[in-house]
Amino acid sequence: MNMIQAINSAHHVMMERDDSTVALGEDVGFFGGVFRATEGLQKTYGRSRVFDTPISEGGIMGVAIGMATYGLRPIAEIQFADYIYPGFDQIVSEAARIRYRTAGEWCVPLTIRSPYGGGIFGGQTHSQSPEALFAHIAGITTVIPSNPHDAKGLLISAIESNDPVVFFEPKRIYNGPFDGFFDRPVTPWAKHEASEVPEGHYTVPIGKAAVVREGEQLTILAYGTMVHVALAAAEAAGIDAEVIDLRTIVPVDIEAIEQSVKKTGRCVVVHEATRTAGFGAELAALVQERCFYHLEAPVQRATGWDTPYPHSLEWAYFPGPIRLGTAFKQALED
Amino acid sequence: MPSKTERRSNRPALSLHVPEPEARPGDEVDFSRIEIPAAGSVPRPDVSAPAADTHPLCFTLVRVLDEDGKATGPWDPRLDADTLRRMLKDMLTVRAFDERMFRAQRQGKTSFYMKSLGEEAVAVAAAHALDGEDMCFPTYRQQGLLVARGYPMVEMMNQIYSNRGDRLKGRQLPIMYSDKKKGFFSISGNLGTQYPQAVGWAMGSAIKGDSRIAAAWIGDGSTAEGDFHSAVTFAGVYRAPVILNVVNNQWAISSFSGIAGGELTTFAARAVGYGIAGLRVDGNDALAVYAATRWAADRARSNLGPTLIEMFTYRVEGHSTSDDPNAYRPQGAGRQWPLGDPIERLKRHLVGLGEWDDARHEALTAKVDAEVRAAQKEAEKQGTLVASTIDFPQDVRTMFEDVYEEMPWHLKEQQAQMVAELEAKKK
Numbered sequence: 001m002n003m004i005q006a007i008n009s010a011h012h013v014m015m016e017r018d019d020s021t022v023a024l025g026e027d028v029g030f031f032g033g034v035f036r037a038t039e040g041l042q043k044t045y046g047r048s049r050v051f052d053t054p055i056s057e058g059g060i061m062g063v064a065i066g067m068a069t070y071g072l073r074p075i076a077e078i079q080f081a082d083y084i085y086p087g088f089d090q091i092v093s094e095a096a097r098i099r100y101r102t103a104g105e106w107c108v109p110l111t112i113r114s115p116y117g118g119g120i121f122g123g124q125t126h127s128q129s130p131e132a133l134f135a136h137i138a139g140i141t142t143v144i145p146s147n148p149h150d151a152k153g154l155l156i157s158a159i160e161s162n163d164p165v166v167f168f169e170p171k172r173i174y175n176g177p178f179d180g181f182f183d184r185p186v187t188p189w190a191k192h193e194a195s196e197v198p199e200g201h202y203t204v205p206i207g208k209a210a211v212v213r214e215g216e217q218l219t220i221l222a223y224g225t226m227v228h229v230a231l232a233a234a235e236a237a238g239i240d241a242e243v244i245d246l247r248t249i250v251p252v253d254i255e256a257i258e259q260s261v262k263k264t265g266r267c268v269v270v271h272e273a274t275r276t277a278g279f280g281a282e283l284a285a286l287v288q289e290r291c292f293y294h295l296e297a298p299v300q301r302a303t304g305w306d307t308p309y310p311h312s313l314e315w316a317y318f319p320g321p322i323r324l325g326t327a328f329k330q331a332l333e334d
Numbered sequence: 335m336p337s338k339t340e341r342r343s344n345r346p347a348l349s350l351h352v353p354e355p356e357a358r359p360g361d362e363v364d365f366s367r368i369e370i371p372a373a374g375s376v377p378r379p380d381v382s383a384p385a386a387d388t389h390p391l392c393f394t395l396v397r398v399l400d401e402d403g404k405a406t407g408p409w410d411p412r413l414d415a416d417t418l419r420r421m422l423k424d425m426l427t428v429r430a431f432d433e434r435m436f437r438a439q440r441q442g443k444t445s446f447y448m449k450s451l452g453e454e455a456v457a458v459a460a461a462h463a464l465d466g467e468d469m470c471f472p473t474y475r476q477q478g479l480l481v482a483r484g485y486p487m488v489e490m491m492n493q494i495y496s497n498r499g500d501r502l503k504g505r506q507l508p509i510m511y512s513d514k515k516k517g518f519f520s521i522s523g524n525l526g527t528q529y530p531q532a533v534g535w536a537m538g539s540a541i542k543g544d545s546r547i548a549a550a551w552i553g554d555g556s557t558a559e560g561d562f563h564s565a566v567t568f569a570g571v572y573r574a575p576v577i578l579n580v581v582n583n584q585w586a587i588s589s590f591s592g593i594a595g596g597e598l599t600t601f602a603a604r605a606v607g608y609g610i611a612g613l614r615v616d617g618n619d620a621l622a623v624y625a626a627t628r629w630a631a632d633r634a635r636s637n638l639g640p641t642l643i644e645m646f647t648y649r650v651e652g653h654s655t656s657d658d659p660n661a662y663r664p665q666g667a668g669r670q671w672p673l674g675d676p677i678e679r680l681k682r683h684l685v686g687l688g689e690w691d692d693a694r695h696e697a698l699t700a701k702v703d704a705e706v707r708a709a710q711k712e713a714e715k716q717g718t719l720v721a722s723t724i725d726f727p728q729d730v731r732t733m734f735e736d737v738y739e740e741m742p743w744h745l746k747e748q749q750a751q752m753v754a755e756l757e758a759k760k761k
Contacts, residue, residue, distance in 0.1 A: 020542075054571060062531050062561055062564060063530050063533050063534030063568050066548075069531065072538045094527050098520060099737070099738075101510075103501060103502050103503045104736040106514060141738070251743060
């Protein structure tokens with residue numbers, strides 16, 4: 001099962017279990033979504049539970065919030081994370097705060113799914129990684145899976161959560177993990193050990209990281225596509241790095257981070273989003289605050305550049321093993 | 335290179351039109367542009383009529399009460415005297431409540447207040463026309479919904495004072511009430527956001543096969559927000575069981591309705607472009623507001639889709655306690671509003687029916703005033719905004735509650751840090 005199929009499966013499981021679960025978004029109904037994540041749902045659950053919406057992200061978010069306050073569990077797809085901005089006000093000023101401003105009387109059990117990140121030649125409007133914007137907002141949970149198993153389990157957790165969850169799907173790895181080298185083909189998930197996805201209901205807890213590679217020399221903190229780049233880069237650099245897949249960035253699993261960095265004494269944080277005020281800055285600050293006396297060297301960042309995402313130069317924008325290798329070197333040399 | 339300002343001599347220079355109201359401070363009040371059709375002159379389409387049949391009504395004004403307070407025409411809801419008296423009492427209560435709370439703000443007991451003077455009928459009559467179970471998505475000037483639904487005034491005041499009794503734990507600006515049981519959705523300071531939410535709530539009700547409908551209110555100024563347009567699009571597309579009210583009180587703080595596009599067409603006429611039913615109603619006529627709301631509610635309940643209703647009224651007072659309307663419009667403009675005062679008009683109607691008189695009106699006014707005063711006394715026992723920070727300390731730990739259903743580690747840590755800060759301060 002690839003990640004798209006896993007996400008589709010999570011929808012089926014939850015829509016079957018709870019008739020309050022509805023799915024909406026541009027093209028999600030008859031067509032099943034441009035990436036086919038909602039394929040077959042409308043046929044099974046009907047047009048009033050799975051439907052296409054006008055091209056209006058603000059409208060999608062606003063009505064989904066209204067549905068959630070009614071008592072439904074909407075799963076709203078924003079076709080590309082780059083299009084989430086017209087719905088941003090509804091997410092950060094409304095969904096994020098309705099529980100708080102009503103002292104818990106109302107809640108917004110809304111899941112916002114959105115394919116994000118680059119690596120598919122999507123240009124500057126189909127490639128962005130806006131997760132740090134949501135990490136900054138009190139009341140929002142931000143989840144980013146890195147493999148089909150986690151994608152399904154985390155999505156089920158998100159749908160079951162009574163809080164609004166922004167669920168970013170790394171579209172570069174929808175079909176298989178990406179090692180960061182643009183000249184190599186992707187290995188389909190079906191040929192990958194991590195692709196084993198149970199058919200039925202299971203959850204992966206929100207807020208719990210996974211150690212995907214154990215090591216002693218260096219801790220790499222990553223999520224989404226970058227988990228795979230980190231693994232490939234550690235391999236290529238021939239270092240004994242521990243790779244932590246954060247899976248959730250808010251709330252982040254601070255215990256897993258501390259435990260690893262205190263063991264290795266060195267840390268590199270990686271993400272695809274632009275560097276300045278990116279989530280890597282938060283990770284670096286947390287590590288510095290909590291592990292300073294265990295650190296052997298400054299925390300390093302390997303990220304996208306502070307430019308819009310270019311189309312033809314995407315391969316040079318993307319933080320691949322070479323950029324990570326430079327960061328490893330700096331973290332290990334001091 | 336020609337300079338930017340250089341132009342071809344045979345073409346006129348382009349110029350910009352920036353709307354201006356008819357009168358500014360120092361000018362005579364000028365309401366001459368207002369076209370007022372005779373009460374009873376506007377036809378009432380059947381509830382099941384095609385939306386297009388309502389579209390001529392978007393450019394006129396549904397009125398029931400004439401200049402003598404007589405109910406006339408097809409929109410007369412023919413309410414019994416008890417209902418009329420209840421509406422009158424609710425409107426008087428809102429007015430007395432506003433007056434007391436406005437004064438409380440001036441006395442420094444709270445930070446902020448917003449009156450609905452002159453617009454009481456918009457919320458009160460709508461509340462009477464809706465079912466108690468219908469969900470309202472109001473703006474900050476629909477306190478009349480809570481009053482008409484019998485919400486305890488002490489609760490409202492506790493919220494205004496952000497005191498220990500404030501069920502919202504001091505998190506919202508005064509007047510931004512919320513009560514799920516009373517069908518009053520939490521108010522947001524970001525204008526227009528509640529509009530698509532109301533549509534979504536109504537869609538939820540329809541998805542579940544429920545029979546409850548939703549109603550939303552937005553100001554004329556906020557119809558310029560994208561949320562307004564996405565809400566009406568979704569409402570129309572899915573025929574959501576929702577009533578979309580635009581309260582055109584003609585002022586968005588200091589910007590007159592022309593700045594929101596009100597000079598070009600009516601706000602009700604927004605319905606035409608979206609293909610939904612639309613009505614333009616005299617918002618100072620409680621019977622017209624009631625009749626239009628009931629018409630739209632019946633339509634929504636019969637799966638005939640949404641109705642956009644422009645409640646045409648005038649904001650007599652300032653936007654809030656923070657602005658002075660005399661700085662941007664002629665002094666006393668509100669008192670000269672040609673459609674009159676909604677309370678006076680309803681009173682005159684009841685008197686005309688032989689169901690009311692000056693003595694009873696005076697007694698009722700005194701009664702609601704006493705009720706408001708008693709409520710205020712009761713609420714202030716739990717503190718006022720200023721006193722709350724000194725004499726009635728709220729538990730600061732609550733600041734970190736309800737951000738998430740379960741408090742994550744980083745909030746627990748920050749909560750502990752804040753408690754430590756306060757302990758240190760005490761020493």
